[in-house]
Amino acid sequence: MPLMKQNLRVPGPTPLPDEALAAQSAPMIDHRGTEFEALLREISSGIAGLIGTDEEVLLITGSGSGALEAAVVNTLSPGDRVLAVTIGSFGDRFAKIAEVFGAKVDRFEIEWGLAAEPAALAAQLAANPAYKAVLLTHNETSTGVTNPIRELAAVAHAARDEPLILVDGISGLGAMPFEMDAWGIDMVVSASQKAWMASPGMAIAAVGKRARAAETKALMPRFYWSFAEARRWAAKGQTPWTPAVSVLYGLRVGVRRLLEEGRERTWARHAAVAGGVQAGLESLDLRLLAAAERRSHTVTAAWLPDELEWAPFNAAMRAKGLIVAGGQGKLAGRVLRFGHMGDVGIDEMAQAIRVMGETLAEFGHPADAAGAVEAAHAAYRASLAGATG
């Protein structure tokens, strides 16, 4: 156990509600029994409702990267032309997975900190031969940018030979608006440790009709991640391989809480908390990576001030119990990332901002920590008032 209560503000794993923690320590059950069947069915149908789909939701033990691999190997064949739209390090990972399994991947790379814009994607698609699939990231956790996924999907649908639209929704689903069926998304994947409020360990894949049709022709090798196997067993309320039963207990609690809160309220809460965090960080004189209109509601990335070294600054925050994430890939040492998804409210965010402000001051970057806390609360309240007013 940590020595002090941590304020865990990395973008996953997220802090668990007590109820999920308690649920995860319940005794094991037989994963071939009726209790397990009820557990699996409740979670799948709950998630389907929360992400706006009538299609199947498969639950497979593994992390989000496994779900990305599953999306690729179940729909594509070696040699297939794929357009990977990448706006950060997780978009790069999706592209890399497709490459490793033999797809011919064109990367449409957008400067980190920006979103992919629909007109630019339309031009890219028009300038190239037909693609079998377009890989998109809903919410890029490395930069704190949310893509306009509905508009991007519409553009991809209109492209030659109507490519499949495969979406990494790992750090956005559950917390931000997402309408899989209405937006014409063929597949979206996520993972239990994000807005779903459970421990790491369960991959989530929602699979639409066109993706299922593609499966029958897809020749990439697959065994553990085979959707055909997962589907065959899901029909009996089971998984082909021994599942992470405890994580599913937690996930059931997370899904129930989201259903109880209601999608619009959950989305408004995340938008308000994000607004509070962003106002607080800006008030500490930290510049955010993302432009205001594309800022994520689940993770915020901010540039570190010039001459502030990440390692000692991070160590000093950690010594006070505040755990944020650093930059990834080419942003390592240059940005900090602050997670705010799942069981989040403004109070723990404000506390984190205060600690960050005090630590910045200790490192010679005077910041008005109390003012930043006020700014965070004010932006939060204004956002909620706007959402309900």
Ligand SMILES: Cc1ncc(COP(=O)(O)O)c(C=O)c1O
């Ligand atoms: C957008 C996105 N894609 C993929 C991943 C990879 O998921 P995992 O670390 O569970 O493999 C993450 C994890 O942070 C993510 O945020």
